[in-house]
Amino acid sequence: MPRLPRSLFLLAALALALPTTASAQLIISEYIEGSGFNKAIEIYNTTAGPVNLGDYMLRLYSNGAAAPTASVALFGPLASGAVYVVANPTAAAGILGVANLTSGTVINYNGDDAFELYHIPSATSVDVIGQIGVDPGVEWVGGGVSTLNRTLRRKVSVCSGDANGGDVFDPSVQWNGFAIDVIDGLGTHDAQCHVVPTRSSTWGRVKAFYH
Numbered sequence: 761m762p763r764l765p766r767s768l769f770l771l772a773a774l775a776l777a778l779p780t781t782a783s784a785q786l787i788i789s790e791y792i793e794g795s796g797f798n799k800a801i802e803i804y805n806t807t808a809g810p811v812n813l814g815d816y817m818l819r820l821y822s823n824g825a826a827a828p829t830a831s832v833a834l835f836g837p838l839a840s841g842a843v844y845v846v847a848n849p850t851a852a853a854g855i856l857g858v859a860n861l862t863s864g865t866v867i868n869y870n871g872d873d874a875f876e877l878y879h880i881p882s883a884t885s886v887d888v889i890g891q892i893g894v895d896p897g898v899e900w901v902g903g904g905v906s907t908l909n910r911t912l913r914r915k916v917s918v919c920s921g922d923a924n925g926g927d928v929f930d931p932s933v934q935w936n937g938f939a940i941d942v943i944d945g946l947g948t949h950d951a952q953c954h955v956v957p958t959r960s961s962t963w964g965r966v967k968a969f970y971h
Contacts, residue, residue: 785811787921788877788887789843789949791912792855794941799867800847800855801875803838804949806919810837815881818846820866821874824895828876830865843949858947871899871908876925887921891929903932911938913945919953 790802801818805811813834822829838844847859848867856862869875874890890900890907899908912935922934931937 786816786838786877786886787914787918788875788889789914789951790946791875791889791907791935792941792943792946793869793871793907793910794852794943795909797848797850797868798852798855798941798943799869800845800851800859800943800946801867802946802949803834803844803846803877804914804951805838805840805842806951806953808840810839813838813844815879816886817878817880818863818866819876819878820869821876821890821892822869823872824893826893830863830868831878832861832863832866834861836860843947845947852941852943854943855946871906871910872896874925874929877921885921885923885925887923888925889922889929889931891927892925900929900931902930905932905935905937907931909940911940911942911945912936913938914949914951916950916952919951 785805785807787804787806788801789804790800792798792800813836817831817833819828819831832846834844844861845859846861846863846867847855849862849864872895874888874892876885876892877887878884879886899906901907905912912931915934915936918934
């Protein structure tokens with residue numbers, strides 16, 4: 761019986777080491793609802809490989825709308841552990857300096873509007889901020905964390921998004937809150953779930969570690 765090439769064994773080991781849940785590929789990692797048009801949404805790649813952003817769009821649900829009121833298609837590859845920032849085109853220079861894409865229609869929201877990161881091929885939600893179809897008044901708030909005039913950053917322990925846009929949204933469960941116009945963390949994200957495949961020089965095997 762012929763022996764399989766060594767490369768096939770390495771590929772099989774790598775496949776076991778990588779995450780297999782497609783819905784966990786991307787999360788919304790930062791939300792800025794600042795003064796004026798200082799608004800931005802940051803998206804983070806949790807996986808060990810690049811993700812094709814062309815398979816995704818960002819959708820806005822204004823004032824309790826049950827259907828998207830605006831959307832913007834994303835594009836390009838997003839490397840492992842990298843972020844992609846969508847900003848309002850008239851935001852402050854500190855926001856625009858790290859933006860990958862601008863949109864004056866989608867990134868034009870208040871604290872009572874919901875956001876959805878949508879996977880186009882599977883027609884499914886990947887991550888949602890807020891509760892689709894519900895108008896909370898002026899904000900979603902819980903545990904002292906609010907979506908109104910605040911910056912929200914995803915907790916480092918969060919490895920997959922809230923794919924259920926109809927569930928009750930308490931921002932304190934998965935988000936840390938900061939004061940209005942805090943933008944110093946935009947353009948980078950730390951998470952404990954990012955898997956990086958490496959090759960051991962001692963054993964010649966593929967292994968994975970978390971950072």
